[in-house]
Amino acid sequence: MTLRSLLALAGSLLSVIAHAGEVSVAVAANFTAPMQKIAQAFEQDTGHKAQLAFGATGKFYAQIKNGAPFAVLLAADDETPARLEKEGLAVAGTRFTYATGRLALWCKQANVVDDKGEVLRSNSFNKIAIADPKLAPYGAAAMEVIHKLGVQANVVPKLVQGESIGQTYQFVSTENAQLGFVALSQISLDGRITQGSAWVVPQSLYTPLKQDAVLLNAGKDNTAAHALLKYLQGDTAKTIIKGYGYAL
Amino acid sequence: MNLSAEDFQAITLTLQLASVVTVLLLLLATPVAWWLAHTRSVWRAPVASLVALPLVLPPTVLGFYLLVALGPNGPIGQFTQWAGWGTLAFSFWGLVLGSVVYSLPFAVQPLVNAFEAMGPRPMEVAATLRASQWDAFFTVAVPLAKPGFVMAAMLSFAHTVGEFGVVLMIGGNIPDTTRVVSTQIYGHVEAMEYSQAHGLAGVMLVFSFVVLLGLSWFNHRSDQHKKVGA
Numbered sequence: 305m306t307l308r309s310l311l312a313l314a315g316s317l318l319s320v321i322a323h324a325g326e327v328s329v330a331v332a333a334n335f336t337a338p339m340q341k342i343a344q345a346f347e348q349d350t351g352h353k354a355q356l357a358f359g360a361t362g363k364f365y366a367q368i369k370n371g372a373p374f375a376v377l378l379a380a381d382d383e384t385p386a387r388l389e390k391e392g393l394a395v396a397g398t399r400f401t402y403a404t405g406r407l408a409l410w411c412k413q414a415n416v417v418d419d420k421g422e423v424l425r426s427n428s429f430n431k432i433a434i435a436d437p438k439l440a441p442y443g444a445a446a447m448e449v450i451h452k453l454g455v456q457a458n459v460v461p462k463l464v465q466g467e468s469i470g471q472t473y474q475f476v477s478t479e480n481a482q483l484g485f486v487a488l489s490q491i492s493l494d495g496r497i498t499q500g501s502a503w504v505v506p507q508s509l510y511t512p513l514k515q516d517a518v519l520l521n522a523g524k525d526n527t528a529a530h531a532l533l534k535y536l537q538g539d540t541a542k543t544i545i546k547g548y549g550y551a552l
Numbered sequence: 553m554n555l556s557a558e559d560f561q562a563i564t565l566t567l568q569l570a571s572v573v574t575v576l577l578l579l580l581a582t583p584v585a586w587w588l589a590h591t592r593s594v595w596r597a598p599v600a601s602l603v604a605l606p607l608v609l610p611p612t613v614l615g616f617y618l619l620v621a622l623g624p625n626g627p628i629g630q631f632t633q634w635a636g637w638g639t640l641a642f643s644f645w646g647l648v649l650g651s652v653v654y655s656l657p658f659a660v661q662p663l664v665n666a667f668e669a670m671g672p673r674p675m676e677v678a679a680t681l682r683a684s685q686w687d688a689f690f691t692v693a694v695p696l697a698k699p700g701f702v703m704a705a706m707l708s709f710a711h712t713v714g715e716f717g718v719v720l721m722i723g724g725n726i727p728d729t730t731r732v733v734s735t736q737i738y739g740h741v742e743a744m745e746y747s748q749a750h751g752l753a754g755v756m757l758v759f760s761f762v763v764l765l766g767l768s769w770f771n772h773r774s775d776q777h778k779k780v781g782a
Contacts, residue, residue: 478626
């Protein structure tokens, strides 16, 4: 390739970038499925492209602190975005709750989990999976539910922990654990449980799983990043988010 | 350095796991390595490749297959349930099984090398002296291949201590049952407890270095020994 054609290529690339923006987004693992749909709709409606990276919020925090070039963070909690803002790594005043996570007790078999969670008092299971309460908000919420129901004695000896809510889902989905507290978003589509039996835990039993978004310093002057944050609060995104079982 | 009671629990469990795995691996790897070193079968290459697979496969792949296989509908899970052992995921013996698979090449390869280096001659001589095959194996082959056994044991032990991905995927992080040093460090780091992570990570670093140093010295010594003997 000659130098001239290289320059021409670079020029055309630059002009594309100037028109349709690109935004790199760090997305909490539990929000993977809805965010893929939202990104698709976002690109169709605005022409901007969202590059998505999925993972644990704690990992993203460490990466952002060490200079990862994400423009937007969709966290699994509300503490991490607040902390990033306090530490001067996120743009002040841009935080908002994009979804409120819901916890579900799930079994892959039909008719095992009843609609009051009474199964937790029974002996019909030998392992129950939760996300590590130290690492994942969904795990901490699950522990709250277990304590509020007063079923520690029956449940705690049978606990196994996934390092993330994604791994917790894996344990239950492969039936290595008969029961598990997973994110409702992992097992529901269009407002229905896709497989097995589940108890959607009443929100009165745990601290709300507020998931906050925030604009990071790297996205301060990025048009696409601003557009995405606005889009997440619009009707199209809200319909998708609700369909996956999140509250708003 | 301040290690908590849980950290010590993880260290004890890790040492137990590595010891059990090393013993099992030596028992399992010896016949496999002997066969690989002597056979002319067309199956040699496929079996050697199969044994070496854990060297190349990411632990996530091994862990994922194990998780599915150990589950109540997986082949291993069906067998263990039939045998009355329940399912093995999230148990000490599940980790043992995973670690045996994961560290297999580290036990087999040094033994194959040792058996091959020995050549057919010593066994032939033993046979002419009317030693039975078993007798010859234990009184001739095993002592001659001793450096191979030592290296296989040390590598299996160290590699099991350093195992992480497979344990993370089939362990379930249960204190005293499946929470080993590497997953404990991971938990500390993820929870941003860096000072605790440093303590255990330091122990791992020193341990690994000492094992490798020991191996190097041992290799050097047995090489010298061979030269003197020749």
